[in-house]
Amino acid sequence: MNDAIHLFAPNKVVSRNTVRWLVTFQLLMLVAIWVFSPTVFLPKPGEVFQSLHDLWFEGLGSELITSFYLNLQAIALSAILSLLLAYATVIPFFRPIVALLSKLRFLSMVGLTFFFTLMATSGHELKLFLLVFSVAVFFVTGMAEVVAAIPKESFDLARTLRMGEWRVVYEVVVLGQADKAFEVLRQNAAMGWMMLTMVEGISRSEGGVGAMLLNQNKHFHLSAVFAIQLTILVLGLGQDYAIGLLRKICCPYAELTLERK
Amino acid sequence: MASHTYGKTLLKIDNVSLEYDGRPILKNVSAEIKDVIRPGCTTGQVVGFLGPSGIGKTQLFRIVAGLNPPTSGRVTINGVDRPVQAGQVGVVAQDYPLFEHRTVLSNLLLAAGQKENDSKVAHDKVMQYLTEFELSDKARLYPVQLSGGQRQRCAIIQQILCSDHFLLMDEPFSGLDLLMLERTCALIQKVANMDELNTIIVVTHDITAAASVADHLWLMGRDHDLNGNCLPGSHIVETYDLIERDLCWEPNIITQPRFMEFVREVKDRFRGL
Structure with a gap:
């Protein structure tokens, strides 16, 4: 009973069991709203699952693999590039460059696509470039802020332990912020899926769920659109969980002080 | 007075x-710490470094630690004709920083490895300190899992393992209850007396606690003009030798009337700064 009251009070920690009940209840509510919604444009669950079944036999699986592979490549590349750039901000020379790159997140892809097309040698490469650029500008912004927020005391501690400045960077910036790097990666990897549709729409020759989604949307097959969206959501959640798990394994200290674990 | 002699100069400011921007913060600060030698026992040095807030204690602290260079003058240790370098003097900051991404054992091994090339020797040294400071069962924990006292001990060990017998402690008595205060004082004396050359400088506002652990007190302040206005630039205005006053190395010294009288004297001087 107390736990039920705590659900509506600020900063209360509730038991795992209560959380399970809460999530189940809210999911059921969501399904109920979906099933009983009077909106004619919202396809019913049955229609969506029927579309999912049909799409699967039309090659949704292979399209998913294509998109997943592209996204994975883009995440890996943008993570490496962004981390290197963010870590490079310890050197004053790189700070204005990173600050400039960070500002590029306000730009639309329109127009830039042309330049990337000139640089790329294939459709896959073009999509990869676009995706890496789209994710990296956000990733580098987040990670550069993590590096900038490291308190002076952490650097001093390393220096008092006779570490040279490169070792200080490795210990304090790279190792010391690994948990935060995983968190930034997690948020930006999710962004990759969001950008995927747009990017795959620009170069459709290789296919992918993004291209499939745009085709279905063009013909107003809403149930198919929802089916693909649902698939992307499940895949994204899996990816999110995997990165979270990796963070837990590599940085077990990160969650020790949290009130809500 | 306890029998003692002074040996070589260990630290010289x-x-x-x-x-800063042409504004003097510290002005011609000079002081030195000599090895206090007592026949038949290992005695380290403890200096209490007192002064009002904003007087420049932290700035001098950072210079002595080799973290910041002074505008002029220098700090040398062990008579070596070279300014002190970061790492030669251990620093235990107020919030006892440790590498949060490393376990207690890993934090200490890292520190020991910075000074000791032989990893076996470094490991043995760490294990010895962990036992000595009652932290053996905490070796696999992360710093966030330690209590305040355990964290303090871990931070002290880390710095001792790496430095050349020197330890600067910033406000170690801040916010402690009576029991913890007594424990911290005992800990400081224990660390100091682990080696003849161990030298601890305690930066604090707590005059009584500082006087109870220190053999010397440095009082930092500013000079005043004829109208009583503070002149810019702080320096050490008073040095108290507690050994000469027979206020050192005596158990329960804080209960002695002469100790209370001394604390009163320092407090009066402090108010006049």
């Missing part, structure tokens, strides 16, 4: 001045 030689005419250190510091300016």
